[in-house]
Amino acid sequence: xxxxxxxxxxxxxxxxxxxxxxxxxxxxxxxxxxxxxxxxxxxxxxxxxxxxxxxxxxxxxxxxxxxxxxxxxxxxxxxxxxxxxxxxxxxxxxxxxxxxxxxxxxxxxxxxxxxxxxxxxxxxxxxxxxxxxxxxxxxxxxxxxxxxxxxxxxxxxxxxxxxxxxxxxxxxxxxxxxxxxxxxxxxxxxxxxxxxxxxxxxxxxxxxxxxxxxxxxxxxxxxxxxxxxxxxxxxxxxxxxxxxxxxxxxxxxxxxxxxxxxxxxxxxxxxxxxxxxxxxxxxxxxxxxxxxxxxxxxxxxxxxxxxxxxxxxxxxxxxxxxxxxxxxxxxxxxxxxxxxxxxxxxxxxxxxxxxxxxxxxxxxxxxxxxxxxxxxxxxxxxxxxxxxxxxxxxxxxxxxxxxxxxxxxxxxxxxxxxxxxxxxxxxxxxxxxxxxxxxxxxxxxxxxxxxxxxxxxxxxxxxxxxxxxxxxxxxxxxxxxxxxxxxxxxxxxxxxxxxxxxxx
Numbered sequence: 001x002x003x004x005x006x007x008x009x010x011x012x013x014x015x016x017x018x019x020x021x022x023x024x025x026x027x028x029x030x031x032x033x034x035x036x037x038x039x040x041x042x043x044x045x046x047x048x049x050x051x052x053x054x055x056x057x058x059x060x061x062x063x064x065x066x067x068x069x070x071x072x073x074x075x076x077x078x079x080x081x082x083x084x085x086x087x088x089x090x091x092x093x094x095x096x097x098x099x100x101x102x103x104x105x106x107x108x109x110x111x112x113x114x115x116x117x118x119x120x121x122x123x124x125x126x127x128x129x130x131x132x133x134x135x136x137x138x139x140x141x142x143x144x145x146x147x148x149x150x151x152x153x154x155x156x157x158x159x160x161x162x163x164x165x166x167x168x169x170x171x172x173x174x175x176x177x178x179x180x181x182x183x184x185x186x187x188x189x190x191x192x193x194x195x196x197x198x199x200x201x202x203x204x205x206x207x208x209x210x211x212x213x214x215x216x217x218x219x220x221x222x223x224x225x226x227x228x229x230x231x232x233x234x235x236x237x238x239x240x241x242x243x244x245x246x247x248x249x250x251x252x253x254x255x256x257x258x259x260x261x262x263x264x265x266x267x268x269x270x271x272x273x274x275x276x277x278x279x280x281x282x283x284x285x286x287x288x289x290x291x292x293x294x295x296x297x298x299x300x301x302x303x304x305x306x307x308x309x310x311x312x313x314x315x316x317x318x319x320x321x322x323x324x325x326x327x328x329x330x331x332x333x334x335x336x337x338x339x340x341x342x343x344x345x346x347x348x349x350x351x352x353x354x355x356x357x358x359x360x361x362x363x364x365x366x367x368x369x370x371x372x373x374x375x376x377x378x379x380x381x382x383x384x385x386x387x388x389x390x391x392x393x394x395x396x397x398x399x400x401x402x403x404x405x406x407x408x409x410x411x412x413x414x415x416x417x418x419x420x421x422x423x424x425x426x427x428x429x430x431x432x433x434x435x436x437x438x439x440x441x442x443x444x445x446x447x448x449x450x451x452x453x454x455x456x457x458x459x460x461x462x463x464x465x466x467x468x469x470x471x472x473x474x475x476x477x478x479x480x481x482x483x484x485x486x487x488x489x490x491x492x493x494x495x496x497x498x499x500x501x502x503x504x
Contacts, residue, residue, distance in 0.1 A: 029121035069093040123176035164222030194219040205256020295336035298367025303468030304455035305440035308382030321499035361394035
């Protein structure tokens, strides 16, 4: 049977949604038992190399630290084996606090080893919280709770919140097959201005779309009114706005273009009510240009050419794409992430999953790395270190490889035009190394980015080429980019890639 890594990953993701870590998940009881002779056992997943086969019993449980009573003898374990057992019928009990106990009679058969896998079912009860305010939110252990959910037995912290009311807290005990009823009468709370936060420390009012604005998030505990006031470095008022609080958090967007001659410097934003005040600060920097520096194969820059570009302020970048290779009929799902820590250091990583739609062959590529970039006048010189793990699976054959890639991109900037050349050494832990060279040119003015790149592989041996053309545009009123790329090798295997990228 063909197994595909993508399906495996999806199943693991789905199974995590229903794990026992889920507060309200109630597992059903299940018991699987089988008896295997020596040949069958040695071919099974239960066999441990070097262990002699004996007639006996193995017990596996889905939970840790269960009490197992085998013919009255008590043990504390999740998995346990009994070896060299005489043939016959034995009693078995499996117990754990908070779970329904299992009682079995087990037959030990001549020349066979009995395997028992059990899934213990949780004991559960119910909780009904009656609140006098219809818009209240109920939390159990800080997770939103619905009165219709069954709850595993045990102790919980209960919290009830409603906008404009005092928070209610208590501890409760859920008992098996019992409904706990709690009546809650919330009391009106005096208005409180809790905090104000921004979504960025710096912004450029002359930039494009979402980059030219800043968001303020004002937290309160109930309905009320107030005023937002922005002061410049000379403590002069440059902007005011009336606020009406109707929810826990009020978002206010301030576009720098709405104020004439917003100068660089340190600004203070305050929110005031009749008797309360909160404030925070932000900076205006007209030189700040954060751009969509894409991440590909663990490196930042162009499709086939890492560059030494780096954003000047700390910023988070993520991208997700969907690609298709026409020649091999392969779908690709790349996911990339980078974190700029300073104007010279960036960490990046990526995960790409490829699925051949014809033969179900799959590839998974994981990359982790960092870029150090040093500015020299209008140029930048970088050092990229990248670890790459790649696996391939097809028709029950599984292969994987590890490699370390080092390159030194050099990028020259002239206005909005960038020229890059990057020598690269690719060390393969499986024994095949290569020296590569890539180059590219692109235009980037923050609003759009267009580029072409080429990579020459194995320049000391059999040379082959990769080519790339890409274009991204900044979406309206956002800090998100939509991109379309075209890739090809020297055999004209053409791939298309559609991507959505976000900067924070």
